[in-house]
Amino acid sequence: MGGQARRRAERSEALTTGPASGLDTRGSESIHSRAVGLMPGGVNSPVRAMGAIGREHPIYIERGEGFELIDVDGHRYVDWVCSWGPLILGHAHPRVVDAVSDAAERGTSYGAPTEAEVELAADVCRRIPSVEMLRLVNSGTEATMSAVRLARAATGRDVIVKFAGGYHGHVDGLLVDAGSGLATQGLPGSPGVTTAAAKDTIVLPWNRPEPLAAALESYEVAAVICEPIAANMGVVEPEEGFLDRLREWTRAAGALLIFDEVITGFRVSRGGAQAAYAVEPDLTIMGKVLGGGLPLAAYGGRRRLMERVAPAGDVYQAGTLSGNPLAVAAGTATLAELDADAYERLRKLTTLLASSLRDAAGSRPVHVASVPGLVTPFFSGAPVHDFAGASDCDLDRYGAFCRALLDRGIYPPASQFEAWFVSLAHDEAAIERTASAAAEAFEVAFAA
Numbered sequence: 001m002g003g004q005a006r007r008r009a010e011r012s013e014a015l016t017t018g019p020a021s022g023l024d025t026r027g028s029e030s031i032h033s034r035a036v037g038l039m040p041g042g043v044n045s046p047v048r049a050m051g052a053i054g055r056e057h058p059i060y061i062e063r064g065e066g067f068e069l070i071d072v073d074g075h076r077y078v079d080w081v082c083s084w085g086p087l088i089l090g091h092a093h094p095r096v097v098d099a100v101s102d103a104a105e106r107g108t109s110y111g112a113p114t115e116a117e118v119e120l121a122a123d124v125c126r127r128i129p130s131v132e133m134l135r136l137v138n139s140g141t142e143a144t145m146s147a148v149r150l151a152r153a154a155t156g157r158d159v160i161v162k163f164a165g166g167y168h169g170h171v172d173g174l175l176v177d178a179g180s181g182l183a184t185q186g187l188p189g190s191p192g193v194t195t196a197a198a199k200d201t202i203v204l205p206w207n208r209p210e211p212l213a214a215a216l217e218s219y220e221v222a223a224v225i226c227e228p229i230a231a232n233m234g235v236v237e238p239e240e241g242f243l244d245r246l247r248e249w250t251r252a253a254g255a256l257l258i259f260d261e262v263i264t265g266f267r268v269s270r271g272g273a274q275a276a277y278a279v280e281p282d283l284t285i286m287g288k289v290l291g292g293g294l295p296l297a298a299y300g301g302r303r304r305l306m307e308r309v310a311p312a313g314d315v316y317q318a319g320t321l322s323g324n325p326l327a328v329a330a331g332t333a334t335l336a337e338l339d340a341d342a343y344e345r346l347r348k349l350t351t352l353l354a355s356s357l358r359d360a361a362g363s364r365p366v367h368v369a370s371v372p373g374l375v376t377p378f379f380s381g382a383p384v385h386d387f388a389g390a391s392d393c394d395l396d397r398y399g400a401f402c403r404a405l406l407d408r409g410i411y412p413p414a415s416q417f418e419a420w421f422v423s424l425a426h427d428e429a430a431i432e433r434t435a436s437a438a439a440e441a442f443e444v445a446f447a448a
């Protein structure tokens with residue numbers, strides 16, 4: 001055993017195993033007291049702060065192993081966040097670790113093309129037939145921003161339609177949520193987003209065809225962007241025929257259809273949500289699983305459109321670290337594991353998690369939504385079809401549920417408006433551990 005592996009094993013012995021009760025997180029607390037003075041809210045991305053579930057400080061992670069997270073105080077948790085989606089193989093999958101180490105030994109970035117990028121691009125195009133050509137970038141936000149620029153250039157129009165509760169990264173013009181109701185002109189969703197940046201964004205309610213038809217008639221729309229399965233308001237599937245209408249009506253209106261598959265891509269099926277629903281968009285945005293836990297994302301589509309991107313065409317977009325060898329190696333190694341058996345197993349694990357949470361909730365007002373690889377227990381008496389429904393959930397009870405789960409060694413997404421991410425590292429025992437903790441956590445949440 002090498003020095004590093006031994007040190008890790010020794011540390012492991014000192015760790016608490018199994019669910020922790022009345023969690024002592026003094027280590028996390030002490031790190032956080034330093035962090036808040038150095039980083040806004042102590043974190044580098046807001047949802048990590050855990051304020052949405054009523055915790056004063058987040059849990060600081062020491063490392064991940066398969067389906068588990070281990071915190072700085074030595075507690076082990078079944079991880080249902082999986083880095084918010086990228087870790088479809090779980091933490092520190094040996095093939096991914098090896099691929100990244102091998103790549104690092106040959107240099108971390110060249111600022112010049114590599115054959116590995118070409119192989120990864122070919123693999124993506126094989127999996128997603130609507131993507132004939134793609135550009136690798138570093139984050140989903142960057143991919144969305146670039147796809148919107150391309151759509152505007154290709155159509156010569158400005159207006160973008162998005163859906164309330166859909167998240168496409170922190171792109172100025174898409175950080176807009178005018179709430180539900182009929183088509184409304186976008187209002188800035190954050191200070192710092194100018195009225196000018198928001199004015200070309202129209203926000204519509206998800207799953208409602210009439211406002212969509214009205215917007216496409218009233219405005220010269222460049223593109224409609226959506227998560228084909230909404231996952232940033234919790235998991236909300238498109239209703240029967242909704243994506244077909246999106247496809248048909250955008251085409252008729254001369255607008256492009258952009259599917260943001262940052263969450264659903266390579267997860268809900270080999271070809272993403274567009275394969276699951278047999279609807280082909282003009283442009284697809286990818287991220288998360290594509291990078292296997294390293295910063296990698298992409299946008300792609302038909303050759304005719306993508307050839308507008310520089311240097312083949314005139315739409316400028318660039319990146320110092322785009323397609324860097326470590327991220328490409330992690331992504332390639334991850335996709336290599338995702339064959340038909342893997343998707344079948346992911347589907348079964350998801351169904352088991354969803355039904356176990358349903359059983360644990362019993363007759364309480366909880367609706368568990370799921371698609372392969374994603375689950376959301378909505379604290380709602382009725383099924384959720386849009387952002388208005390998700391917003392009506394009992395957020396206090398969801399918070400109490402999550403806090404009680406953490407006390408019992410389960411790490412859930414710290415927001416009702418996020419999906420639980422299933423990985424291939426999870427197994428029946430992890431789900432059983434989750435189900436018995438959830439039975440107690442529902443009791444705690446509904447006792448209040």
Ligand SMILES: Cc1ncc(COP(=O)(O)O)c(C=O)c1O
Pocket residue numbers: 084138139140141142144167168169170227232260261262263287288297
């Ligand atoms: C659907 C969707 N699109 C885009 C993004 C932005 O990706 P990134 O965080 O890599 O910028 C996210 C992030 O969660 C997402 O869920």
